[in-house]
Amino acid sequence: MRMIHTSDWHLGRGFHGVGLLDAQAAYLDHLVEVVQAEGIDAVLVSGDIYDRALPAPDTVALLDDALTRLMDAGATVVLSSGNHDSAVRLGFGARVLAKAGLHIRTDLAAIGVPVDLGDAVIYPLPYLEPALSAEALGADEATHASVLRAAMGRVRADARDRGVPTVVVAHAFVTGATTSESERDISVGGVAAVPTEVFAGVDYAALGHLHGPQEVDPGIRYSGSPVAMSFSETGHQKSSVLLTVDGGKVRCETIAAPVRRHLARLRGTLDDLLADVTLKDAEDAWCQVTLTDAVRPLGAMERVRRRFPHTLQLEFEQQVVDLTGSSYTARVKDKSDIELCCDFLDHVRGGHPATDDERGALRGALEGSRVGRAGQDDEGGARAGAEQEGAA
Template sequence: MRILHTSDWHLGRSFHREGLLGHQAAFVDHLIEVVDSESVDLVVVSGDIYDRALPPVDAVHLANEALARLAASRAKVVVTSGNHDSAQRLGFGADLIDRAGVHLRTRAASVGTPVLLGDEHGEVAVHGLPYLDPEAVHRAWELPERSHQAALEEAMRRVRADLASRPGARSVVLAHAFVGGAAAPVPSDSERDISVGGVSLVPTSVFDGVDYTALGHLHGAHVLTETVRYSGSPLAYSFSEAGHTKGSWLVDLGAEGVAATEFVEAPVPRRLARLSGTLEALLADPAYTADEGAWVQATLTDDIRPAEAMERLRRRFPHALVLTFAPHSGPGTAPMTAPVTGRSDHEVALAFVEAVRGAPADAAESALLRDAVEACCEDRDLDPAEVVA
């Protein structure tokens, strides 16, 4: 059986206010092409189909299109809900949709009931575990503690109980969690914290004995063991993912378990670039020519903060989205220590500008700061009759 493992689509998400729906649609096209060209038998999507519980209408339309195209393909499909999804909304109509070969698994109550498939080597039991919020399942499942590990251990107890009744069946498990061994994978900035009591990590040993575990939640592709892997998100959702290679895992499940794996790279509609240097260097250095079409995060190291920095930067890098300042030295690196007692608000504001920028405000800037200070200080609710001339 050939399996395509993907996760964390986050349909409807934007990137620093840049819409990504067109890029996400390009990934869906790619996914369908891989299913066809690689003769995929099973597509597993391990959670976070949407970016939020109430997704925008266009994202729902794209999800509907994706699932409809997968249903019309040669592959069966198992989809689970992630911590960003609304389990109730994503799972609506699951019993009916099952008949189309797309199996939505979003309810904790269904844990332990597999999707049963088969190939020339026999039966394959696919257990889709939705994101299991420890707070939600603690009482219902009578867990010994509120933790992700306790929730997943109970889920896997139910899975193993089912597998024990199917001697010879191979197993595939989908889970959405932060899983790691001795060296836990490093999360990216775009992943929502799911820790409970400061703890979110679940050991890989929870999935011992499973032929293949398809994980979701982390946005980078990670190989924890030969049989426990993250596919990562198909697109970068933060600049911390600039070094990621995005894609899906193609897994061949043989008679004895995983026989082969291959990472299939996803298309990159627009890559990310993290640049650092003085503004003049970024604008003039030919080494940055390849980054002119990228989404750019720039860190300026000028000792004196340049005026109109973002506007000037976008003349060369029109897709610059984030600008930060980290001067090597100079006034902007030292804290302000001068006392403010006895100085007007306007004088304090002028001192702040000079301390940060390394140069005093000009006359126009000084006038603008004065207007701002006076506007903030004015009490608009004061009775005019009480004003003393």
């Protein structure tokens, strides 16, 4: 028997203002091809199918098409909800769909009820929000570890005498795993981590939530997200996990996911980055660029994008000037209004002093303001004098 473990599709997600639906559709096309080519019996998706509780219509249509094609290819599909999904909406029609081979598990009442594949049993666990699930599961306390222990108690009770490999599908943060910036914090009262021993006794724990593919302990693995969603995922080898059940054991190997556009993080002065011949590959990448110029270059983003047109994030890392040695009053003492205005312009532009034309414009504005105030004062004084004469 062969299965695919995947998770964290986050359908509908954006990346610094760029929609990812095309890249996500490419991954789902790839997944269907793998199911067909490898004779996959089941596809396990460990939560965060959607990126938001109310997905857009084109996102729903993409999922509907992908699930139909996976099932047409002969695979049983098992989905469990993640912390980004609406359990109620994702789980609509689950009992009817199960009869066709699509098993969607979002309900606490179904915990411990397996999807029986014959040579293996699958126990899908929806994302368990401690505050909402602790009492229903009979957990000792409202923590992630406690509610998962309670859920796993139901799993072990059902799996005890089945005599075939047991696979658990869960969405959680397991101790020892490496996080990324693109994951939503699921901590409650600062306690989110679940120890690996919670999954003791199962043959494979197919985990979701963390976007970096990794094996936390033997048989406890995150497939990771198939599409990168933050620059912290630069260098990730996006993939799915192929599980083979043979002789009562579960073997794992990874299958690389397609990459529509890779990520690059560039750091240096603007001139150095534009001249660096080793950065040829970054010209077609989504780029995060950090400029280290002592003076912030004018038109930096425009110049960067001439060479790296897919730059999405531009940051500046400049030497911090120590101003603690003198107070603000001391720094502005004896400076004229025009000097203060030019100093402010220099500061907000990161080291670009005012030009002669800008000094002239500022001087004209200051003079106009002074004359305007004087006129208001004269008008106010005349009005006051007239009122006093009238009163007399």
